[in-house]
Every structure is written in structure tokens, then in C-alpha cells.
Amino acid sequence: MHMTFIKNKVVLVLAVLLSTANTEAQIGINTDGTQPGSAAMLDIKSTEKGFLPPRMTKVQRNAIVNPPAGLMVFCTDCTEGNTGILSMFANGVWSNFTPCLVCSSPSSGTHISTPTQITWNWSSVPLAIGYKWNTVNDYNTATDIGPNTSTIESGLTCNTSYASYVWGYNDCGISASTSLTQSTSLNPPAAPIAGTHVPSPTQIVWHWTLVTLASGYKFNSVNDYNTATDIGPNNFTTETGLNCNTPYIRYVWAYNNCGVSSSTSMNQTTSMNPPAAPVVGTHVPSYNQIIWHWNSVPAAAGYKWNITDNYTTATDMLTNLSKTETALTCNAPYTRYVWAYNNCGVSISTTLAQTTSLNPPANPIAGTHIATYNQIEWHWNVVPQATGYKWNNANDSTTATKIGSGTTKTETGLNCNTSYTRYLWAYGNCGTSPVTTLTKSTTLNPPTSPIAGTH
Numbered sequence: 056m057h058m059t060f061i062k063n064k065v066v067l068v069l070a071v072l073l074s075t076a077n078t079e080a081q082i083g084i085n086t087d088g089t090q091p092g093s094a095a096m097l098d099i100k101s102t103e104k105g106f107l108p109p110r111m112t113k114v115q116r117n118a119i120v121n122p123p124a125g126l127m128v129f130c131t132d133c134t135e136g137n138t139g140i141l142s143m144f145a146n147g148v149w150s151n152f153t154p155c156l157v158c159s160s161p162s163s164g165t166h167i168s169t170p171t172q173i174t175w176n177w178s179s180v181p182l183a184i185g186y187k188w189n190t191v192n193d194y195n196t197a198t199d200i201g202p203n204t205s206t207i208e209s210g211l212t213c214n215t216s217y218a219s220y221v222w223g224y225n226d227c228g229i230s231a232s233t234s235l236t237q238s239t240s241l242n243p244p245a246a247p248i249a250g251t252h253v254p255s256p257t258q259i260v261w262h263w264t265l266v267t268l269a270s271g272y273k274f275n276s277v278n279d280y281n282t283a284t285d286i287g288p289n290n291f292t293t294e295t296g297l298n299c300n301t302p303y304i305r306y307v308w309a310y311n312n313c314g315v316s317s318s319t320s321m322n323q324t325t326s327m328n329p330p331a332a333p334v335v336g337t338h339v340p341s342y343n344q345i346i347w348h349w350n351s352v353p354a355a356a357g358y359k360w361n362i363t364d365n366y367t368t369a370t371d372m373l374t375n376l377s378k379t380e381t382a383l384t385c386n387a388p389y390t391r392y393v394w395a396y397n398n399c400g401v402s403i404s405t406t407l408a409q410t411t412s413l414n415p416p417a418n419p420i421a422g423t424h425i426a427t428y429n430q431i432e433w434h435w436n437v438v439p440q441a442t443g444y445k446w447n448n449a450n451d452s453t454t455a456t457k458i459g460s461g462t463t464k465t466e467t468g469l470n471c472n473t474s475y476t477r478y479l480w481a482y483g484n485c486g487t488s489p490v491t492t493l494t495k496s497t498t499l500n501p502p503t504s505p506i507a508g509t510h
Contacts, residue, residue, distance in 0.1 A: 108141070116142060116149060155227035158183035163235050164204070170213035170242035170313060175221070175235050176205045183223035183230070192220045192232050213242040213313035243314030244269040247307050249321045250290070256299035256328035256399060261307070261321055262291045269309035269316075278306045278318050299328040299399035327400030330355040333393050335407055336376070342385035342414030342485055347378045347393070347407050355395035355402075364392045364404050385414040385485035415486030416441040419479050421493050422462070428471035428500035433464045433479075433493050441481035441488070450478045452487050471500040 083091035084099040091098030099106060110129045119126070122144040130142040133151055141152040161183075164176030175188065188206050189197035197220070200206050211217060216238045223230040247269075250262030261274065273283035274292050283306070286292050297303065302324040309316040333355075336348030347360070359369035360378045369392070372378060383389065391407040419441075422434030435444070445455035446464050455478070458464055469475065474496040481488040 110139075122149075155225075156182055157228040158223040158225050158230050160230040160233045161186065161204070161221050161223050163233060166235065166237040168237055168240045170240050171211050172207055172209035173211060173217060173237050173239060174205055174207050175219055175237070177221050177233060177235065179204050180223040180230065182225050182227075184225045185223075187222045187224060187229075189220050190218075192234075194222050194229055194232065197222065211239050213239050215239050241314030243316050244309040244311055246316040246319045247272065247290070247309050249307075249319055252321065252323040254323055254326045256326050257297050258293060258295040259297060259303060259323050259325060260291055260293045261305055261323070263307050263319065263321065265290050266309040266316070268311055268313075270311040271309075273308045273310060273315075275306050276303075278320070280308050280315055280318070283308065297325050299325050301325050329400030329402050330395040330397055332402040332405045333358065333395050335405060338407065338409040340409050340412050342412045343383050344379060344381040345383060345389060345409045345411060347380060347391055347409070349376055349393050349405060349407070351376055352395040352402070354397055354399075356397040357395075359394045359396060359401075361392050364406075366394050366401055366404070369394065383411050385411050387411050413486030415488045416481040416483050418488040418491045419444065419462075419481050421479075421491060424493065424495040426495050426497050428498045429469050430465060430467040431469060431475060431495045431497060433466065433477060433495070435462050435479055435491065435493070437462055438481035438488065440483050440485075442483045443481075445480040445482055445487065447478045448476075450490055450492075452478075452480050452482075452490065455480060457482075469497045471497050473497050 081091040081095065082097045083089075084097075085101055086098060087100070108127055108129050110131055113130050113133045116128050116130050116133070119128075124145050126144045128142055129139055130149075130151070131139045133142055133149075134140050142149050143152065144150075158180045159182075161177040161180050164178055166176055167174040177186070183202075185202055186200045186204065187194060187197035188200050190208070198206070200221075208217070208219065216236065219235045220232040221235060222232050244266045247263035247266050250264055252262055253260040263272070266272075269288075271288055272286045272290065273280060274286050275283035284292075286307075294303075294305070302322065305321045305323075306318045307321060308318055330352045333349040333352050336350055338348055339346040349358070352358075357374055358372045358376070359366060360372050361369035370378075372393075378391075378393075380389075380391070388408065388410045391409075392404045393407060394404050395402040416438045419435040419438050422436055424434050425432040433446075438444075441460075443460050444458055444462070445452055446458050447455035464477075466475075466477070474494065477493040479491045479493055
């Protein structure tokens with residue numbers, strides 16, 4: 056390439072490009088030694104003067120023979136008011152240039168989103184006769200919205216950010232694109248429904264129902280989704296290391312790409328793990344009390360004792376292994392109940408059985424017996440607390456005859472002048488006294504004196 060530049064104002068600079076295939080020339084005016092723009096055949100630089108095309112009347116313009124398309128002149132009388140206007144030959148006719156302004160770019164409006172669509176909104180623009188919208192920044196493939204300032208994009212994915220582009224246009228051209236951004240709204244799954252949990256003394260298998268559209272679940276001991284444990288698609292989880300017989304509250308959420316459900320609270324108490332029932336010890340009875348005893352039970356925190364088989368009303372014995380019960384009736388059977396307990400529950404009841412000991416009255420003291428030749432009226436003193444007396448001719452209280460509360464017994468049909476031994480006991484509700492031996496002889500019964508006969 057070879058170029059020549061002439062620096063005088065308004066002089067032509069001719070650049071001639073010679074090659075074996077073609078010849079190309081560029082013209083620069085007032086370029087001060089710099090090359091014309093690479094894309095321009097004519098490059099005129101000035102900060103004081105403008106470009107002045109040929110000036111002619113309409114008649115003169117129309118007199119141009121075979122004007123080529125794109126030929127431009129300034130017609131001095133081509134308007135309705137015979138004023139000047141720039142004129143161009145195109146499509147076989149001369150046309151006047153009317154001043155034209157391209158509209159400005161629309162401003163992004165407030166978009167309205169649902170889980171699967173966005174209603175895109177933008178401001179109306181002065182001079183715009185319509186708008187085009189596209190999901191990519193390409194006006195050529197954009198959809199013509201006409202004069203509307205909104206359009207609906209559907210079939211979208213929930214909880215996802217989207218971008219689109221809008222242009223204003225008129226007969227003079229198109230505006231620069233305006234970028235619109237908006238996210239579709241959440242569409243979280245429903246909250247799970249608590250299922251039937253499976254407790255044991257130290258763990259709970261928590262259950263909940265499967266939720267349609269949920270991709271997974273999160274579980275926490277506090278109502279905080281952010282710190283919750285992701286369980287994945289399972290609808291159960293096993294929590295270990297718990298305390299027995301203790302109520303627990305836990306929380307579960309269903310989630311998917313469209314959001315997180317509200318939390319569902321779940322309640323369950325770990326099962327009991329009561330100690331074993333106490334083993335009966337050796338009780339110590341007396342006639343009016345019993346000292347009840349039982350053996351210690353591993354893991355028991357304490358014991359309860361009652362006169363009926365009712366743990367609720369039982370007396371807490373703390374860690375004591377005995378209970379002294381007084382004001383009892385002598386020689387009477389008693390049944391009592393004892394339980395071992397701890398934080399994990401209460402054992403089954405253990406039945407304690409014991410009879411109070413005897414408390415028999417004192418043995419009677421013999422009185423003064425009255426004898427005849429064929430009977431004896433036996434006598435003894437009254438014994439306190441005795442309800443009656445037993446009498447026998449043998450030393451056997453089991454076969455003795457109860458003779459009531461009297462203190463005498465008349466025995467007839469005896470032999471005269473004979474010693475008799477009898478046995479007596481006092482008895483009451485609390486037992487039978489030791490035996491008292493009674494002895495007495497019947498009196499003599501001699502024949503009458505002889506009557507003298509005939510000597």
C-alpha cells in the first residue's frame with residue numbers, strides 16, 4: 056500500500072493502493088499525516104467546519120440523469136414550505152430525510168413470579184412504538200411484544216434466578232437492551248406428618264410420613280432448619296444415648312429444590328427400665344408389731360411400702376430396706392407390699408406376709424377347791440386379758456374343753472377318798488396360757504356304824 060497526504064485545508068489527498076489483483080484508494084482531509092479510518096473511503100477531520108453537500112433546487116435535482124442509489128444533495132426547496140432539506144435517491148425515487156430520534160432503553164419494572172412463571176415488566180418509553188423481548192441478548196431473535204410493557208414467561212423451574220432482555224424500538228431504530236432479572240418463587244413441599252415412633256429405654260426410632268415431591272428430610276433436636284441433620288429420602292431416624300422414661304421433642308422438615316416445608320414437631324417418651332422387684336427378707340414379728348425386711352435391688356434409687364397393692368399411695372422408704380409397723384393385733388396374719396423404683400420406672404410389687412406372734416394370758420392360779428366323796432368343785436383365780444378357760448383331765452390343751460369365762464368347774468361321779476389331778480389353761484385372742492395343774496382328793500364316805508346283835 057502506498058498513500059500520499061496533502062495537508063492544505065480543503066485539498067484532496069489521494070491515496071493509491073496498487074496490487075496485482077485490485078486497486079483501492081482512500082481520501083483523507085485535514086488528517087494531519089495520520090491515515091484515514093480503515094473502514095472509510097473518505098475521512099474528513101475538523102473541529103470548526105462541517106460537511107457541505109451539493110446545493111440545488113428541486114428542478115435541478117430532478118434533472119440529474121440516471122442518479123445512482125444513495126446519491127445525496129441538499130435540495131433548497133423540496134419541503135412543503137419550499138425550505139431546504141437533505142435528499143437521497145433510493146428505490147428509484149428521491150426521498151427527503153425527516154429528522155428521527157431513536158427511543159431510549161426501557162427501565163426494569165417490578166416483576167411478578169410464581170414457582171413456574173415470571174411476568175416480566177418494564178417502563179414505557181417516550182417515542183417507542185413497541186418492544187421486543189428475549190431470553191438472550193439478541194434483538195434479531197427477540198419476540199415482538201408490540202406496545203405492551205409486560206410479557207409472561209412460563210414453564211420455569213421454581214426457586215431459580217432468570218435473566219431476560221428488552222428493547223424499545225421505533226421507525227428510527229432500536230434502543231440498547233435492558234437486562235431484567237428475577238427469581239421464580241419457592242414451592243416447598245408439605246410438612247411431614249408425625250408417624251408412630253418406637254421408643255426403648257435409651258433410644259427412639261422417630262418416624263414420619265413420606266411427603267409428595269419431597270427430595271429429602273432434615274431432623275433436629277431444636278426448631279432450627281439451618282443446623283438440622285440431613286436424613287436424605289428416609290422417613291425415619293434412630294436417636295440413641297437418651298435417658299429412660301424421659302419425654303423428648305424433635306423437629307423434622309421436608310425439602311426439595313423449590314424450598315423447605317414448615318417444621319413438624321414430634322413427641323415421644325423413652326420407655327421405662329424399672330429395677331427388679333425386691334426379694335423378701337426375714338421379718339421380725341412381735342405380738343403387736345412387725346419389722347418388715349426386703350433385700351436391696353441393683354440400680355434401685357429407693358423403695359416404697361404400702362398396706363395395699365397401690366404404688367401411688369405408698370410410703371416412700373427412700374433407700375431403707377426395712378419398715379417397722381406397730382399397733383398390730385397379736386397372732387394375726389398380715390400382708391404388705393413393697394416396690395423398688397428409679398428414674399426409669401417402678402418394679403412390680405413384692406408381697407410381704409407375716410403373722411404377729413402370740414401374747415397369751417398368764418396361766419391361772421389355783422383357788423380353793425371344794426371336795427365331797429363323789430365330786431370336786433374346782434376353783435381358780437381370774438386371769439387378766441383371758442377371754443375364757445380350758446379344762447382337761449389330761450395335759451393337752453388341744454383336746455381340752457372350753458368352759459367359758461367362769462372360774463369354777465364342778466366334776467361329779469368321782470370315787471371317794473381318791474386324789475384327782477386336772478389341767479387348766481387361760482386363753483384369749485393372742486393365745487393360750489401355760490398349763491396350771493389342779494389337784495384335790497375326794498373325801499371319805501365310811502359305812503354306818505354296826506348295830507349290836509344278839510350275843
